[in-house]
Amino acid sequence: MPIKLNRGEEIIAQWEKEGRSQVMDSPEFLEMMSEIGKDMEQFRQEYKRTVALSWRDASKTILTA
């Protein structure tokens, strides 16, 4: 008889049944995560420029020795 290996799913189902797990959908939590996401996106956009300039600078180095 085939056996399904799903211990991970069983654990999650059991946690839900026991009320141990909580979906994080409160406005406060979503707001906090959104703030982190926005801050990170701003940082990422700024860093993209650093990376592009980094690539431009590095490309000139001649390696011969």
Next chain:
Amino acid sequence: MSITTIVCLPHELREELTRIMQEEFEVSMQVAKEAFDAMLEGYFERLKKGVQFVIEYPYVDKVYRDSYYAYFSSKRRLYQKDCIRISVFEGEVLPDQFRSAGGIASLRERYLGFMVLRPTMPHVIGRSVLSPHALRQSGFLSLTGKFQTTVNAVKFEAIGFPHSSQDTETLTCAETSIWALMEYFASRYSEYKPVASSIIVNVLRSQSSFRQIPSEGLTIEQIGFALQEFGFGTKAYSKGRHSSASFLNLLSVYVESGIPIIVAVSNEHRGGNIGHAMLIVGRSEMRDEDIDKLSVTEAEDTVLAAAMKNKGVSIIDCADVKRSFVFIDDNYPAYQLAPLDAPTAYYDDAEWRKCEIVDFLVPLYPKAYLEEVVARRYMKRLLLGELFHIPAGTELLIRLFMVSSRSYKDYLTLETSFQRDFKDIILMMSMSKFIWVGEISSRELIKQHKASGLIILDATEAQVLHNNALVVCGYGDCCYYRNASGKQLVRNFLSLEEFNVFTNNLKGF
């Protein structure tokens, strides 16, 4: 034409090799001796006591043959096309051992690799793969590949990082770095192929406006182009665009990720004219005193610095540990150790010792889109947010590395110290081929090679605006994972306890 095989002891090596080089390479004894003294003596001196050698000639070496047919054979002067191979064994080697099952098994256990001598006097050291265990020096971790070879007609497996000296005509530092890197990847992953110098020249033909051979070196851009053509998603980083600390931190994290890195070193900033390429393939083992010396410095990032101050929490990067790194340098034997801020510390020449790492190239998996700097900062933002209850005064130590999800899951399956339920949830998760992992620890825990928190990010998710890169995280008394739809985070009050850190990238810590 028959193959001659000679077993010899270290003290017999100079006489044997100079005689064989004189005969096989058709050079004078003087030239052979000079080549031995200048190039080989230092190489063999680094080997641990008790090794024995097996010399075989003539040997057909695929890398030299490529250079020979593409270049050396076109010269008026006659260059020999055959090489000499020297195999290294730990302990005694008896001729009869090569012809009995028991003897071969014993030899295979004690095989430490090989080196090829090519007739490009005096730059005679060709393709070599030597085990780090062959050296007197220990206490470092290096990436290694496995290479099938033979000695006296018996198959052996050489384990080590590929190395070659430059012949200065078809192979300069730039080409040998590409060659060694591709040899390594080809030995580890079926999607990559080894590349000889003629292949590198062909790939770069469209990028070159001038004659390519004899080689006058390559620019970082050309190396990046070649690696891109060979299947990588290459990234280049320049010191001038980063603070010194973040530049070296970035490099250190990629080393921790088990990725061989091409570094460009130069003394031009100090009025010199040296530009040299080397590989970094590992680091020294972590010592308790290295951890103790780690200092808490204010984050360069003002947002992070403010968040740490507000929460009274400090986060130290494990990558900031001052230690030595393992260099593959074609001017020196393999596995040279030097700190990142003095990468040429082992050079005798004072001008060379002034070199600094100015740029580095990382051959990434093409779909690893999430930048290391972004991943690192994102993890810190999560730790400093309200996800975890981290008391004021806490000092966290974060160890960041990239790993294939396959390797990470394989480690987790057998890691008994990891919280079992959380482990099964992670193992069940669908993940990108590569992930960024942050292990959260403390000074005392990391000395025991343990951590108590974990953050896993999807390395294919460059977009961080909606927190989609976050796969799972846990620290203190709670952990977060995604629900079945993957759209919402679920929290569970579950302590990860202490678990052994992941050490498979560099096979040690």
